[in-house]
Amino acid sequence: MALVACPECTHQVSDSAFKCNQCGHQLRKPKRGFFGKLFKWSFILFNAAMVFWLFSYIGVIGESMNTSQNEYEQAGTAIGGTLGVGMLLVFWVLVDIILGMFVLFTRPKGA
Structure with missing residues (x-):
């Protein structure tokens, strides 16, 4: 020393x-330990994947709305899309809370 x-x-x-x-x-x-780095990067990558998933899902819904034959198909697509986006957002928030807690509890501690 x-x-x-x-x-x-x-x-x-x-x-x-x-x-x-x-x-x-x-x-x-x-410095963060191994598990701290692992949880931090999994949190970041999960959020990036969820942003990509959300935008691609909304794109599919919009494409399906344009190719629907009648107003009943469009109404079903709108209702299903709304429910799907809502479930996706709930899943995103719940997993973010869990991963965020792991990131918080594995942060480096100063002496």
């Missing part, structure tokens, strides 16, 4: 310390 000078107050602190024990200046940033 080596001692280094704090850039803020020039007090001697350990090179493995996160903060200076004299002035509280942050010396280095704590």
